[in-house]
Amino acid sequence: MHTFLPIAYFENEFVPFENAKLSIATHALHYGTAAFGGMRGIPNPENPKQILLFRLNRHCQRLSQSAKFLNYELSPEKLQQIIIDFVQKNKPTQSFYIRPLVYSSGLGIAPRLHNIEKNFFVYGLEMGDYLSPDGISCRISSWTRQEDRSFPLRGKISAAYITSALAKTEAVESGFDEAILMNSQGKVCEATGMNIFIVRNSKLITPGFEQDILEGITRDSILTLARNLDIPTIERPIDKSELFIADEVFLCGTAAKIAPVKQIETFKLSSHRPITEKLRDKLFAITENKDPQYADWVYVVDLP
Ligand code: PMP
Known part of the structure; x- marks a missing residue:
């Protein structure tokens, strides 16, 4: 089981991770009409009051482009600021992974990208090595x-x-x-x-x-x-x-x-x-x- 960071960004505010819940009728759940990002961060080994995020702007740019395919506008600048706020609120103490997801959040039937509400959330989890580094x-x-x-x-x-x-x-x-x-x-x-x-x-x-x-x-x-x-x-x-x-x-x-x-x-x-x-x-x-x-x-x- 993963160890999730305590605070998530959900429906335009920061909430405890456990409170970020979706309806079973969420459109994206049925049609896969979502796009995600994934970036890593670590506490600075030289300074515990700092977190280091690898290629943050490039990741935000790619997610913004993915959102475009979903007919949703999400600027890389807005996303970047939310991720910085997210990190500051969570104050991670271990190596971690940030998972933002853009999705069709409306409660609608029938696959489409127009005329359906979109939103995005961000959560994080602690993450060490994902695959064996020995081969x-x-x-x-x-x-x-x-x-x-x-x-x-x-x-x-x-x-x-x-x-x-x-x-x-x-x-x-x-x-x-x-x-x-x-x-x-x-x-x-x-x-x-x-x-x-x-x-x-x-x-x-x-x-x-x-x-x-x-x-x-x-x-x-x-x-x-x-x-x-x-x-x-x-x-x-x-x-x-x-x-x-x-x-x-x-x-x-x-x-x-x-x-x-x-x-x-x-x-x-x-x-x-x-x-x-x-x-x-x-x-x-x-x-x-x-x-x-x-x-x-x-x-x-x-x-x-
Ligand atoms: N290919 C696929 C299908 C992936 O999901 C990922 C992970 N994002 C990658 C390649 C590697 O991309 P990145 O180095 O940007 O994480």
């Missing part, structure tokens, strides 16, 4: 990632996560930790809530945006870090067979951070992962605000 095993999913022509894949639309849920359960129930999904072209796409990178001949390779991936913020951070570390990066389609012979494979996302892959289907991967480890150490130092070069990726919230 995970992956199955190639029998489920295919949706196509952008049938789903706005640049938003984190709740309804799309049925595919992730099917793929994750299929993987876990067949003895693996995580699933890797192919796209409709049969190329490597991403995991159930993470983007994917492979390393071949010291080059870092990841599928491009045209491969139906989510525009991951961790993915973006890793590409920037790698370029600044003079690691060659390539965004291109990846074939399934390349996964099995890659020198390194890792998954990345806000919750999972950087999760090295030790096995895919029956193929074992090397435990020598110099590039994965270099990027992981660097990203870790940045989230703790220990790297002045990337100080603008860390939003510092002063606690009252």
Whole structure:
């Protein structure tokens, strides 16, 4: 069971988490007409009166774009201020995860985005490592990632996560930790809530945006870090067979951070992962605000 932060933002005010309740007739619950965000924060290891939020403005911008797909206007600036207030009210003492959700809150029947009330809420929970940092095993999913022509894949639309849920359960129930999904072209796409990178001949390779991936913020951070570390990066389609012979494979996302892959289907991967480890150490130092070069990726919230 999760440990939730005590205060939630719900129906335009801050309330105790337990009091934030929805009707069973809530439209989004029936049609998946919602979109969520997910960002991480930690107490500043150097100063307990400060909370560090990783790439707050980028996360707010993406949720604002997701809201647009739902026919709802939510400015990144408004969202950012609510999240800062949320953190100040909760005063987290452990590493945590913030979950904002935009949704059709009206009590209406029939799927649509017009003529139905929308709202958003924010809550949080304590969160340590999401997947084993020592290496995970992956199955190639029998489920295919949706196509952008049938789903706005640049938003984190709740309804799309049925595919992730099917793929994750299929993987876990067949003895693996995580699933890797192919796209409709049969190329490597991403995991159930993470983007994917492979390393071949010291080059870092990841599928491009045209491969139906989510525009991951961790993915973006890793590409920037790698370029600044003079690691060659390539965004291109990846074939399934390349996964099995890659020198390194890792998954990345806000919750999972950087999760090295030790096995895919029956193929074992090397435990020598110099590039994965270099990027992981660097990203870790940045989230703790220990790297002045990337100080603008860390939003510092002063606690009252
Ligand atoms: N793909 C999917 C489907 C996701 O849900 C996530 C998590 N948001 C990611 C990739 C990784 O994105 P980010 O690095 O922005 O968390």
